[in-house]
Amino acid sequence: xxxxxxxxxxxxxxxxxxxxxxxxxxxxxxxxxxxxxxxxxxxxxxxxxxxxxxxxxxxxxxxxxxxxxxxxxxxxxxxxxxxxxxxxxxxxxxxxxxxxxxxxxxxxxxxxxxxxxxxxxxxxxxxxxxxxxxxxxxxxxxxxxxxxxxxxxxxxxxxxxxxxxxxxxxxxxxxxxxxxxxxxxxxxxxxxxxxxxxxxxxxxxxxxxxxxxxxxxxxxxxxxxxxxxxxxxxxxxxxxxxxxxxxxxxxxxxxxxxxxxxxxxxxxxxxxxxxxxxxxxxxxxxxxxxxxxxxxxxxxxxxxxxxxxxxxxxxxxxxxxxxxxxxxxxxxxxxxxxxxxxxxxxxxxxxxxxxxxxxxxxxxxxxxxxxxxxxxxxxxxxxxxxxxxxxxxxxxxx
Amino acid sequence: xxxxxxxxxxxxxxxxxxxxxxxxxxxxxxxxxxxxxxxxxxxxxxxxxxxxxxxxxxxxxxxxxxxxxxxxxxxxxxxxxxxxxxxxxxxxxxxxxxxxxxxxxxxxxxxxxxxxxxxxxxxxxxxxxxxxxxxxxxxxxxxxxxxxxxxxxxxxxxxxxxxxxxxxxxxxxxxxxxxxxxxxxxxxxxxxxxxxxxxxxxxxxxxxxxxxxxxxxxxxxxxxxxxxxxxxxxxxxxxxxxxxxxxxxxxxxxxxxxxxxxxxxxxxxxxxxxxxxxxxxxxxxxxxxxxxxxxxxxxxxxxxxxxxxxxxxxxxxxxxxxxxxxxxxxxxxxxxxxxxxxxxxxxxxxxxxxxxxxxxxxxxxxxxxxxxxxxxxxxxxxxxxxxxxxxxxxxxxx
Numbered sequence: 001x002x003x004x005x006x007x008x009x010x011x012x013x014x015x016x017x018x019x020x021x022x023x024x025x026x027x028x029x030x031x032x033x034x035x036x037x038x039x040x041x042x043x044x045x046x047x048x049x050x051x052x053x054x055x056x057x058x059x060x061x062x063x064x065x066x067x068x069x070x071x072x073x074x075x076x077x078x079x080x081x082x083x084x085x086x087x088x089x090x091x092x093x094x095x096x097x098x099x100x101x102x103x104x105x106x107x108x109x110x111x112x113x114x115x116x117x118x119x120x121x122x123x124x125x126x127x128x129x130x131x132x133x134x135x136x137x138x139x140x141x142x143x144x145x146x147x148x149x150x151x152x153x154x155x156x157x158x159x160x161x162x163x164x165x166x167x168x169x170x171x172x173x174x175x176x177x178x179x180x181x182x183x184x185x186x187x188x189x190x191x192x193x194x195x196x197x198x199x200x201x202x203x204x205x206x207x208x209x210x211x212x213x214x215x216x217x218x219x220x221x222x223x224x225x226x227x228x229x230x231x232x233x234x235x236x237x238x239x240x241x242x243x244x245x246x247x248x249x250x251x252x253x254x255x256x257x258x259x260x261x262x263x264x265x266x267x268x269x270x271x272x273x274x275x276x277x278x279x280x281x282x283x284x285x286x287x288x289x290x291x292x293x294x295x296x297x298x299x300x301x302x303x304x305x306x307x308x309x310x311x312x313x314x315x316x317x318x319x320x321x322x323x324x325x326x327x328x329x330x331x332x333x334x335x336x337x338x339x340x341x342x343x344x345x346x347x348x349x350x351x352x353x354x355x356x357x358x359x360x361x362x363x364x365x366x367x368x369x370x371x372x373x374x375x376x377x378x379x380x381x382x383x384x385x386x387x388x389x390x391x392x393x394x395x396x397x398x
Numbered sequence: 399x400x401x402x403x404x405x406x407x408x409x410x411x412x413x414x415x416x417x418x419x420x421x422x423x424x425x426x427x428x429x430x431x432x433x434x435x436x437x438x439x440x441x442x443x444x445x446x447x448x449x450x451x452x453x454x455x456x457x458x459x460x461x462x463x464x465x466x467x468x469x470x471x472x473x474x475x476x477x478x479x480x481x482x483x484x485x486x487x488x489x490x491x492x493x494x495x496x497x498x499x500x501x502x503x504x505x506x507x508x509x510x511x512x513x514x515x516x517x518x519x520x521x522x523x524x525x526x527x528x529x530x531x532x533x534x535x536x537x538x539x540x541x542x543x544x545x546x547x548x549x550x551x552x553x554x555x556x557x558x559x560x561x562x563x564x565x566x567x568x569x570x571x572x573x574x575x576x577x578x579x580x581x582x583x584x585x586x587x588x589x590x591x592x593x594x595x596x597x598x599x600x601x602x603x604x605x606x607x608x609x610x611x612x613x614x615x616x617x618x619x620x621x622x623x624x625x626x627x628x629x630x631x632x633x634x635x636x637x638x639x640x641x642x643x644x645x646x647x648x649x650x651x652x653x654x655x656x657x658x659x660x661x662x663x664x665x666x667x668x669x670x671x672x673x674x675x676x677x678x679x680x681x682x683x684x685x686x687x688x689x690x691x692x693x694x695x696x697x698x699x700x701x702x703x704x705x706x707x708x709x710x711x712x713x714x715x716x717x718x719x720x721x722x723x724x725x726x727x728x729x730x731x732x733x734x735x736x737x738x739x740x741x742x743x744x745x746x747x748x749x750x751x752x753x754x755x756x757x758x759x760x761x762x763x764x765x766x767x768x769x770x771x772x773x774x775x776x777x778x779x780x781x782x783x784x785x786x787x788x789x790x791x792x793x794x795x796x
Contacts, residue, residue, distance in 0.1 A: 007556030015682075018682075019541065019542075019682045022681060022684065023541050023542050023543070023681065026540075026541060026542055026543050027540075027541050029718075030540040030541065030718060033542075056448060073718040083582045099729065115637075130680075130682070130683035130684060130686065131683075131686050132534045132537075132538030132539065132683075132686070135534070135537050135538045136530045136533070136534070136538075139530075139533050139537050139708060139713060140427075140522070140533045140534075140706075141704065142424075142429075142532065142702050142704055142705070142707035142711065142713075143417065143424060143425050143428065143700065143704050143707045144421050144424055144427040144700060144703075144704075145421070145423050145424045207501075218415065266411075267668065269668070270665065270667070270668045277687075282700070283420060283421065284413075284416075284417045284420065284421065284528070284696040284697060284700035284703075285528035285530075285691070285696070285697045285700045285701070286528060286690065286691045286694075286696075286697055287690060287691070287759070288528065288529050288530070288688070288690035288691075289675075289687075289688070289689035289690065290686070290687070290688060290689075291665055291686060291687035291688075291689065292683065292684065292685060292686030292687065293683070293684045293685070295685075296683075297685075298682040298683070299683045299684055300544060300680060301682065302680070302682035302683045304543065304681070305541040305542075305682075306537075306538050306539065306540055306541050306542070308541070309540035309541045310537060310540065313540065313716070313717075313718065315537060315540075315713070315716045315718075317716060318711070318712045318713045318716035318717075319711075319713050319716075320427075320428060320711065320713075351595060367422055377470050390501065397476065
């Protein structure tokens, strides 16, 4: 029997024993042995849990136990998850995690520690919850560099934006999402794009090998999205979504998060509610898309268990851990400066606005339906902002 | 430098050197060495190709060369691909392939040969072309059994059905697909569901461990699909697609291919043209979907190269090869007998038809718009056929 430890027995950590039990037969087939939880590191007691007697208070118990080969870090947050993960890796253990904050901040350093000490640091659960999205970068795409990734990686904001399509306000749908447990009482990490930014930092590293400084990654949330924006998106032939995007181009690497209009023909346009999806562009394979539940107790726990199986079966040991080279601020090409298509709405008379915009885009198309609304192809958002400081500008995903 | 051999220098085989060259840097990073093509086994000469001098006529040259660790089989067809693959595996070499006919017929035997001789038999390119769909079964889902797979796995028929949505006939759109090179002059393998059947046999094996006898897998193509069927699908709230499906349930395993109505809210409903997509249902992870180009020279070659990288980097050696236990006819639960939702159109007066159908379904809903058309929930297609032999019955995907 293989023994593991769980750090943090909250929503996700508490789901791990469930997945281990329900998939015990398949796990035994993969690992070649059963898997049992020996320790749970948590400050709380769990008298009603069948695992209550395995709760410990000190990481040292885990570090000192040679029986523990793999540790599931499900604490979240930077500290003490960082110190505990580093200590486990230094002790030659492998760590699997869903902690996007830690991976996006310290992933480079922790991957290097894993390599030096002969362990693995795996984080399938950190982006896209249960969608098996990260492992393909280590295995399936081994022969190709992913040039571009664009996705809906935050279920809370996607739920809100989907609900807003029926004409409701941001505040109204946020309250509903909070009542349903899809949004936190303090919703900033979701609605201000912070969570999505962490995830696109991780995807940027997987695509380019560069772990960007947080200051280099553009992030704009959905607090300012209005009913008029949703209607404008419809007139422009799409739906408004919070999109996280990273591009490796000739000028370098860019990454950012912002509300974008997804054209109806784009495979991301049908992604509604709490679902997540990520579209990848590869040189030979072309465009592929992954879709599924981006969060939730069991899907995320299943992602941790899949990484656990990779460690315990020996498969992870034969895979190359990715390079996450931490770069200082100023390394990335600013996301805002990338040429884009955009929807523009202004209070100016449309003939006047059209004349001004013509100087800032390859083409300007005036939208039907009353207002002074346009679709620009091949424009620079900062330039349009400079020309029309009061205009509402929303990027259109290509 | 690692040396490989390619069997068959046609569309896909000819794309392999292109992918090896264009992704050389990334491949070197993964494999830890460069990869070069030493032999190309083909009966033709290629005087204009830079690889023309590597063409050989006998598999024995490859079998006798200890420098060749991995072989790409891109011949297609059962023979001699079967004999050549078996010989390579017996010689301790690994084989990667896109040959769905061979994998669906002899996959169990060839996987066993690979295991016995310490090699790998990998077939990412056999289903979904460039979509990295098979490797996740060996790596990402290692902790879970996939209970159900449903997909659009044939690009030719999807192109035809997408074009038929604008009211055109099957014959008309087939001719167009042939003119564009999407369909063969002899289109039977595609339009009669034979190609999709091979692919669902492979997916059935990956899901359940059972490689079914071809006689156990239901297959119905799209030759009989009419403009009225397309309109009926729309009235029933969906689009008509050729769906390949496999289910592992309490009664056992079922697999089949047939035209189905995909409801608009289903993630498969937006899959148009030559694209492919496969939706998987896992116990803890829930539903996930893979989407991408299901065929084509470079996407399929890229899938072969990704398998090649897994072999040459040593990663494949640490993964468990799947079990494909070949079962005799009669093992599977007949696909036709599975309870389903269905669209039914009949020449009978609707009141009369509704009365008859009420005995065969959990619920019967009459569709608006003139004809005698119904949506049945929870029915058995053979039973409905027995009651209304002249009715048109189309399954609805749940």
